Amino acid sequence: MLGHAARRFRNRASVWLASLRGTLAVVLLTLKLAEGHWLFVVSYILLAIINAATESFSIMLIVPLLQSFSSDSIFAGVPVLDSVGQLLMPFPPEVRLRWVACILLGIILIKSAVQYFTEVMIYLLPLRLERDLRMRAFAAIMESNLTFAESISTGDIGNYTASFPARAGLALRFLIQGTAAVITIAIMLGLFIAITPSALMGLAGFVIIGSVLFKSLTGPLANRLDREMTDSQREFTQAYFEAVNNKRTIRIFNATDTFLTRINKLLERLRGVQTQTIAVQNATYPFFATLSGVLVCGLVLMASFASPDEAQALLGVLLLFLVASARMLGPFSVAHIARMHFSIHADPVRQMDFFLREAARNKDVDGETELQRAAQEITFRDVSFAYPGSQSGVKDLDFTVRPGEFLAIVGPSGSGKSTIFHLLSRLRRPDQGEITISGHPLNELQIRSWWNQLCIVSQDVPIFNATVRENIHFGKIGEPDDARIWDALENAVAADFVRRMPDGLDSSLGEFGSNLSGGERQRLALARAFYHRTPVILLDEVTSQLDAETEHRIAESISRLHSEKHTIIAIAHRPKTIRGADRVLVLRDGRVVASGDHDTLLTENGFYREMAGPSEKAVNG
Numbered sequence: 309m310l311g312h313a314a315r316r317f318r319n320r321a322s323v324w325l326a327s328l329r330g331t332l333a334v335v336l337l338t339l340k341l342a343e344g345h346w347l348f349v350v351s352y353i354l355l356a357i358i359n360a361a362t363e364s365f366s367i368m369l370i371v372p373l374l375q376s377f378s379s380d381s382i383f384a385g386v387p388v389l390d391s392v393g394q395l396l397m398p399f400p401p402e403v404r405l406r407w408v409a410c411i412l413l414g415i416i417l418i419k420s421a422v423q424y425f426t427e428v429m430i431y432l433l434p435l436r437l438e439r440d441l442r443m444r445a446f447a448a449i450m451e452s453n454l455t456f457a458e459s460i461s462t463g464d465i466g467n468y469t470a471s472f473p474a475r476a477g478l479a480l481r482f483l484i485q486g487t488a489a490v491i492t493i494a495i496m497l498g499l500f501i502a503i504t505p506s507a508l509m510g511l512a513g514f515v516i517i518g519s520v521l522f523k524s525l526t527g528p529l530a531n532r533l534d535r536e537m538t539d540s541q542r543e544f545t546q547a548y549f550e551a552v553n554n555k556r557t558i559r560i561f562n563a564t565d566t567f568l569t570r571i572n573k574l575l576e577r578l579r580g581v582q583t584q585t586i587a588v589q590n591a592t593y594p595f596f597a598t599l600s601g602v603l604v605c606g607l608v609l610m611a612s613f614a615s616p617d618e619a620q621a622l623l624g625v626l627l628l629f630l631v632a633s634a635r636m637l638g639p640f641s642v643a644h645i646a647r648m649h650f651s652i653h654a655d656p657v658r659q660m661d662f663f664l665r666e667a668a669r670n671k672d673v674d675g676e677t678e679l680q681r682a683a684q685e686i687t688f689r690d691v692s693f694a695y696p697g698s699q700s701g702v703k704d705l706d707f708t709v710r711p712g713e714f715l716a717i718v719g720p721s722g723s724g725k726s727t728i729f730h731l732l733s734r735l736r737r738p739d740q741g742e743i744t745i746s747g748h749p750l751n752e753l754q755i756r757s758w759w760n761q762l763c764i765v766s767q768d769v770p771i772f773n774a775t776v777r778e779n780i781h782f783g784k785i786g787e788p789d790d791a792r793i794w795d796a797l798e799n800a801v802a803a804d805f806v807r808r809m810p811d812g813l814d815s816s817l818g819e820f821g822s823n824l825s826g827g828e829r830q831r832l833a834l835a836r837a838f839y840h841r842t843p844v845i846l847l848d849e850v851t852s853q854l855d856a857e858t859e860h861r862i863a864e865s866i867s868r869l870h871s872e873k874h875t876i877i878a879i880a881h882r883p884k885t886i887r888g889a890d891r892v893l894v895l896r897d898g899r900v901v902a903s904g905d906h907d908t909l910l911t912e913n914g915f916y917r918e919m920a921g922p923s924e925k926a927v928n929g
């Protein structure tokens with residue numbers, strides 16, 4: 309029986325110790341995340357100590373003052389209060405009152421100022437940390453390698469850049485608010501130790517019993533709510549962004565109601581968790597107020613059964629307890645609320661720290677060699693790459709692009725064409741083999757010096773929520789050159805529709821270029837390449853959404869770039885769109901299966917002829 313009880317106690321103690329270790333770990337993580345804000349944190353705690361000290365000082369002054377007007381002091385012989393009382397006694401009552409009034413006024417002024425600053429600081433601090441973490445998360449996503457960046461779901465991006473920083477900010481707020489409350493309690497307890505140990509015992513018992521009771525009643529629920537809050541937040545953000553990003557498709561497929569219902573359900577779930585969390589969090593004050601009320605009633609009841617002398621002593625303790633609990637109930641409930649809030653935000657703190665560490669581990673490592681002259685030869689030597697967790701990618705690529713060459717890469721969908729661009733721009737790195745630029749391994753280059761020489765027009769045509777001018781000048785340092793912008797727009801057959809826009813180059817293009825048609829977006833993206841005129845230009849299906857006439861005019865502009873010695877690498881499904889190319893690589897299942905000029909391939913390669921379609925066969929056949 310006894311052994312069983314001892315085992316249970318040991319188990320409970322080890323669970324409690326593990327939870328304490330967990331809490332301590334989160335405290336350290338929170339402080340680590342708040343590294344740049346320590347001065348702010350320390351200042352807050354110092355101000356909180358001053359606040360508590362002024363509080364204690366006023367108790368030490370007021371209680372003996374009141375007692376000094378009574379002939380029958382119940383604090384006679386009580387260490388601190390008695391000495392203060394002795395100090396006051398020699399002065400006539402009116403002088404005593406004046407002095408105390410002046411000192412109290414000073415204390416009140418100091419306390420008000422301190423309280424104002426701590427109130428402001430406690431709201432500012434989480435905001436500062438939130439801003440800092442949001443920026444760090446954003447930078448971490450932008451600077452990590454693509455494999456890592458793409459492994460983060462939209463829901464998690466929402467969590468790491470919005471929800472978790474806000475919650476980590478709150479965790480810090482409750483950590484320091486709780487610490488300050490504990491320091492306040494410690495200072496007051498110190499005062500009461502000096503006054504009477506029996507009151508201290510009463511208070512200590514009150515705190516311990518109350519805390520254990522409260523924790524066992526609310527602890528498991530608070531932990532469950534913590535997990536549910538993170539999950540429901542993630543699900544909501546993910547579903548929300550999915551819906552907003554696909555709004556057109558959702559409408560056309562008549563799925564608006566389905567999505568509204570889904571979002572509504574997720575919001576309901578979130579609200580449910582928030583409601584329960586608020587209900588639990590706000591139970592602290594009433595719980596301790598009720599407990600201390602019950603204790604006071606108990607003491608009064610005890611006094612009713614005692615002799616008059618004992619009753620007076622008991623009422624003395626009661627008076628102290630009332631003063632102490634009235635003064636300490638505030639810090640107690642703050643400490644409890646802070647502890648609970650802190651544990652509610654513990655999971656985001658852990659996840660935020662884990663994410664930042666993982667992002668740092670997956671940071672794209674840059675090389676040291678600076679590409680100073682315009683890029684010369686681009687070589688792929690036995691390059692193979694497979695996407696993480698998949699067999700797809702490219703295999704054994706072995707080819708060289710000469711400076712000023714126009715190379716076309718043709719192949720069916722999924723054959724690996726865009727992957728070559730990812731590798732060439734070092735968004736992905738080969739698993740085997742090597743890519744070199746002007747003889748330098750691409751991995752050893754300072755990537756910016758290579759990107760400065762590179763312009764890519766990709767299939768997904770990124771247009772930013774900015775003006776036409778800003779979109780064309782995008783990424784360039786210095787002032788935009790309007791004459792060159794118009795020239796680039798002419799080459800991309802985009803000048804006419806920009807002229808028709810209400811504000812010309814100053815027209816705003818809307819989010820994701822939503823004010824434009826697909827073909828217009830494509831032409832603007834091309835204009836960007838014509839404007840940048842980098843030594844190497846990568847074109848990925850740039851005319852897929854254009855009519856034959858526009859496609860023909862753009863092909864002429866690309867030929868002009870080619871004649872000006874720009875190196876051009878263009879991807880196409882259909883061979884006819886890259887007629888001006890010097891050489892064509894034919895890709896199938898990630899491998900180069902043929903290479904040569906268009907006409908030779910058309911006569912000699914059946915697969916290429918197949919892709920070219922009947923019209924090409926008629927012309928050349």
Ligand SMILES: Nc1ncnc2c1ncn2[C@@H]1O[C@H](COP(=O)(O)OP(=O)(O)OP(=O)(O)O)[C@@H](O)[C@H]1O
Pocket residue numbers: 695696698700701719720721722723724725726727728881
């Ligand atoms: N992020 C990714 N993760 C896993 N597999 C991928 C990823 N991106 C592409 N793939 C796969 O790699 C292969 C090559 O893709 P890639 O985009 O290079 O083909 P593509 O020739 O450009 O196709 P398309 O002409 O349709 O754009 C495909 O089988 C594709 O499914």
